[in-house]
Amino acid sequence: MNSERSGQAAVGPARVAQGAQVSASATGPASDGSATTLGAQAPSNRKGEIELRDVSVWYRKSATSEMVHAVSDVNIRIQPGRFVSLVGPSGCGKTSLMMVLAGLVPLTSGSATIGGEPVTGPRPRSTGIVFQDPSLLPWRTALDNVALPLEVAKVNKKERTERARQVLDLVGLSRNWQSYPNELSGGMRQRVALARGLVTNPDVLLMDEPFAALDEQSRDEMGAELLRVWERLNTTVVFITHSLSEAIFLSDEVIALTGSAPGRAGDHIEIPFSRPRDLSLMARPDFAEIRGRLYAALRPAAQVPGGGAGADGARPS
Amino acid sequence: MTATVAVDSEGLVARRKKTVYDWKFVLLVVGSAAFVGVLWYILAAARVLDRLILPTPAAVWQAGRETWDNVLTQVGTTLLELVVALLIAWVGGLAIALTLVSTKALRPLLGTLRSIYAVPHVIIYPLMTLWFGFGTESKVIFGAFVGMIFMALMSASALMAVDQSMVRLFRSVGASRTLTIRKGILPGCLPGIFAGIRLSASITYICVVLGEMLASTGGIGYYITNAAALFITPQIYVGVITVLTLIGGLHVLITIVERSLLRHNGVNP
Numbered sequence: 212m213n214s215e216r217s218g219q220a221a222v223g224p225a226r227v228a229q230g231a232q233v234s235a236s237a238t239g240p241a242s243d244g245s246a247t248t249l250g251a252q253a254p255s256n257r258k259g260e261i262e263l264r265d266v267s268v269w270y271r272k273s274a275t276s277e278m279v280h281a282v283s284d285v286n287i288r289i290q291p292g293r294f295v296s297l298v299g300p301s302g303c304g305k306t307s308l309m310m311v312l313a314g315l316v317p318l319t320s321g322s323a324t325i326g327g328e329p330v331t332g333p334r335p336r337s338t339g340i341v342f343q344d345p346s347l348l349p350w351r352t353a354l355d356n357v358a359l360p361l362e363v364a365k366v367n368k369k370e371r372t373e374r375a376r377q378v379l380d381l382v383g384l385s386r387n388w389q390s391y392p393n394e395l396s397g398g399m400r401q402r403v404a405l406a407r408g409l410v411t412n413p414d415v416l417l418m419d420e421p422f423a424a425l426d427e428q429s430r431d432e433m434g435a436e437l438l439r440v441w442e443r444l445n446t447t448v449v450f451i452t453h454s455l456s457e458a459i460f461l462s463d464e465v466i467a468l469t470g471s472a473p474g475r476a477g478d479h480i481e482i483p484f485s486r487p488r489d490l491s492l493m494a495r496p497d498f499a500e501i502r503g504r505l506y507a508a509l510r511p512a513a514q515v516p517g518g519g520a521g522a523d524g525a526r527p528s
Numbered sequence: 529m530t531a532t533v534a535v536d537s538e539g540l541v542a543r544r545k546k547t548v549y550d551w552k553f554v555l556l557v558v559g560s561a562a563f564v565g566v567l568w569y570i571l572a573a574a575r576v577l578d579r580l581i582l583p584t585p586a587a588v589w590q591a592g593r594e595t596w597d598n599v600l601t602q603v604g605t606t607l608l609e610l611v612v613a614l615l616i617a618w619v620g621g622l623a624i625a626l627t628l629v630s631t632k633a634l635r636p637l638l639g640t641l642r643s644i645y646a647v648p649h650v651i652i653y654p655l656m657t658l659w660f661g662f663g664t665e666s667k668v669i670f671g672a673f674v675g676m677i678f679m680a681l682m683s684a685s686a687l688m689a690v691d692q693s694m695v696r697l698f699r700s701v702g703a704s705r706t707l708t709i710r711k712g713i714l715p716g717c718l719p720g721i722f723a724g725i726r727l728s729a730s731i732t733y734i735c736v737v738l739g740e741m742l743a744s745t746g747g748i749g750y751y752i753t754n755a756a757a758l759f760i761t762p763q764i765y766v767g768v769i770t771v772l773t774l775i776g777g778l779h780v781l782i783t784i785v786e787r788s789l790l791r792h793n794g795v796n797p
Contacts, residue, residue: 313700314700315699315700333699333700333701333702334702335700335701335702340700342693342696342697344693346693346694346697348694348712348716349716350716350718350790359697359701359711360702363698363701363702363707364701
């Protein structure tokens with residue numbers, strides 16, 4: 212998919228520094244000049260900005276009633292319109308952080324804001340979510356699944372159908388809008404879930420390992436497809452993944468979470484590759500070099516050449 | 529009665545046209561009925577058993593024609609009792625299940641319901657006749673009571689097995705609790721609820737006919753008991769065939785509704 216794309220710039224240490232500056236200047240994704248009406252308006256200054264300050268999360272396991280310290284003192288700041296991945300081992304609190312941002316899990320201490328407003332509960336109008344499991348309702352067609360957030364928001368049927376068709380078209384499912392989930396492949400179901408996440412034209416899209424259940428090839432293709440869609444929008448994306456390659460390929464910045472119950476925010480690594488990107492990027496030596504740095508950052512005690520030690524504690528971006 | 533599959537040009541989408549019954553299923557039912565009929569005819573013709581015990585199909589047909597008006601009247605009584613009892617059982621059972629599952633403090637009552645259900649139902653019928661008489665009311669209340677407990681237990685199981693990721697999805701899009709139940713949990717539980725509807729229909733029907741047979745003034749059960757008391761064997765067979773036809777028809781109706789509501793399932797009953 213998108214294999215005709217080209218134009219990656221040569222990357223070295225100087226480019227890394229430049230990438231870091233871009234990160235700080237709240238610049239959105241590179242425009243290819245073909246933005247659709249979806250999300251066409253420019254974000255206001257803080258719209259889509261995410262800030263986690265001294266965040267700690269404890270929760271009670273429903274099965275055993277045991278208290279679990281999921282994350283501790285996490286500080287993360289994400290500029291509007293950026294694509295940021297959170298990577299880390301199982302149990303490091305990636306999903307807990309996403310649930311906090313989604314307003315589905317309360318904070319134990321610290322603060323979480325989106326667009327400068329504290330997150331106190333789900334904000335479906337401004338935050339779209341794509342879960343690891345597509346969570347499609349099997350009795351609804353692709354169109355009706357996508358339109359669900361608008362239906363809950365009491366948008367009239369004509370408008371929500373039109374909007375859902377637009378987003379399905381955007382994710383490449385214009386022909387399958389009448390299909391039920393059991394008639395779609397795994398990748399197509401995840402596209403429907405992506406369309407549902409985007410249907411309210413959110414400022415922030417939270418994605419929790421959305422392609423984890425797909426085979427490697429489908430996963431790479433879905434990643435490229437996601438970038439194609441995102442490059443038309445002004446949405447800030449927080450993408451959770453186990454795959455370092457996926458994180459590097461997709462993101463402007465990758466945040467390594469270290470430790471386990473509680474997890475902590477470690478290194479923030481700027482990804483300097485220009486956009487649009489294509490899958491051949493993964494074969495480049497500089498891609499492998501960044502992957503090596505990221506891998507080292509996930510090992511807390513390791514010395515990381517050129518990237519600093521895996522930090523103990525938080526480091527705001 | 530056929531199922532067809534269409535694959536789109538990408539080869540990724542297979543759409544199955546659903547029908548109420550697969551033709552193989554219909555063939556199996558019709559074939560089984562024909563087999564039993566032929567076997568019955570051969571056994572009766574060969575006089576393996578006394579004609580008084582096993583009359584010929586022709587004698588049963590004759591008995592049916594002679595008492596046709598009476599059969600129709602009794603079927604009308606049974607159907608009236610059944611429909612009222614089923615409506616109470618289904619609606620009441622679902623309401624009980626929703627209340628018990630959604631209120632944690634009341635959930636232990638599900639165990640009480642299971643215990644009540646384990647008691648042989650028929651022992652309460654004499655009390656029903658004492659309280660409500662020999663007429664329609666005692667059959668309706670007996671059938672509705674037993675059916676409602678079963679419907680509540682089945683629906684509660686379906687509700688408690690609901691996919692939590694779906695509930696999380698509804699929360700994430702800002703849906704209220706009522707909307708989550710109406711648009712998510714109930715449709716998601718429909719296969720389980722329909723299993724409850726189907727099985728409680730059978731149990732309610734058994735209770736209604738049993739009630740008519742034990743103590744009543746009308747209904748198809750009364751027709752059978754009356755024929756047995758007078759030793760008019762062909763009429764007993766007419767009654768039995770009528771009872772089987774009614775339950776078969778009820779199941780076909782439930783299947784039609786189920787198939788139209790669960791089109792996404794793609795599974796034949």
